[in-house]
Amino acid sequence: MIDVTPRPAASPRIRRVLAHARLELTMLIRNGEQLLLTVVLPVGLLLVLTLTEIIDVGGATRVERLGLVVPSMFALAVLSTSFTALAIQTGFERRYGVLRRIGTTPLSRFDILSGKAIAVLAIEAAQVIALGVLGFALGWRPDPIGLLLVVPLVLLGSATLASLALLLAGVVRAEATLAVANLAYLVLASAGVVVPVAKAPSNVQPILDLLPSAALAESLRIATITGGVDWSLIAVLVMWGIVGSAAVGRWFRWD
């Protein structure tokens, strides 16, 4: 029999957060359907949309098309991970009672959210690097300053979409989260993410600009093509983030 003499002590916060990030990452990577959304779809679309002209994304040449499609795929990657994958995983964590159980351990809510953030950002970093490298190989030539802007834009977009994911997962049942998160992915991806807002009918363009996913995609396209920032789109992202975070704080149910 093992020695069960009490020796209680929590490990340092950094160790707890990294341990949780590792577990969240394991779960995210193990989910086969989500890998389809996070890896296969963005890479496949990047190839199809730049090498063929099946869908008009704008741009007369392959290089012009690449300039539009690569940042679009960055946004799609963030949407798949920060929104859909995070929502589904968190929804099932609630359903399995995972959040209830770890709520009784030294892992605080701050630790849990930090661990999730690290896991999500690790996947997104891999996605963006893979898509960027593929883009460069195909001849993508982004604005150098705009390329640096990708990092803060991905962080902002990721935080905003993650708050909406947690709101969904923390309020409705896991099965409903699964359905809504996948449906919302399809709707949002086709509403100003995969194809630039300018290609949409002119009467819906003002609405698309108000969607967080489209605002992120437009911001990434503007940044990597011109090196500039459209502050009205940043304001849209920040507003959704504030509303989403406040709603999570108010309505998220841990059990």
Next chain:
Amino acid sequence: MSEPPLTPVDRPALVVAGLVKRYGDRAVVDSLDLVADRGAVTAVLGPNGAGKTTTLEICEGLRSADAGTVQVLGRAPHDQALRSRVGVMLQEGGVYGSVTPREALRHAASLYRQAHPVADLIETLGLGEVATVPTRRLSGGQRQRLGVALAIVGRPELVFLDEPSAGLDPQSRRAVWDLINALRAAGVAVVLTTHYLEEAEQLADHVVIVDHGRTIASGRPQDLVATAASSVLRFTTEPGLDVTMLQERLPAVSTVAETTPGTYLVTTARLADAITQVTSWCADNGVSPTSINSEQRTLEDVFLDLTGEELRS
């Protein structure tokens, strides 16, 4: 290396007094009392829906109480300082379906400074064959044992186990019981819920019987069993007899009371002596009983009497 105790070790690890929890108009826990000492196993025994799990969840900081006081190691239940000191096993397990027992235990172990080696826990709880199998493919009993392992991985000083034996085969139950006995011997306070009388009798130092959210009996199991196994003698005669005189003539550990006018209830561990004494006392006092009957009782009967319900077997 471990943190110093929050309270002196001679104080109870858990004190619950007058606990109330309502859902809407319905009180699920209704003025419940519970005390658990260190180095002891306290069993909360009761039928399904008695309020056992809700009581534990309040003590674990997962739910808030509507009234009453709960002191866990001298602190309020939601105090973050308790999280490293209190180990919890929930009924539903709380492990993600795609995660294996080894991964779940590694994750839990890394939250504590001096956690048990994961391999030792896997061996102790007989999880070796399924250590790398996704939790969703484990049997109910294997999940139960994983839940016990997760509760103790951080070397806690107080452990809450919600139905640790439910669904276990006899061999697994033995392993869990051995571990609980080791925890007690090491000075850990163990609080468990059960609806197995056998488990409460064999494992617990202190049994608290709850029903409809109230504590209806508590004490050492042998005392409860002594009371419970005692026989009952019921006789009817004229009302208003001075039963204190009769009480003195009865064998030790007997009680007598007039339950309704003219009906007297004697409980005793020695039925034959009691019958002799009751009849002779009646004769001495010129009282003639109109009926005398007796019954041998079991712990099951007492439980049934106390709660009005059968225990789920």
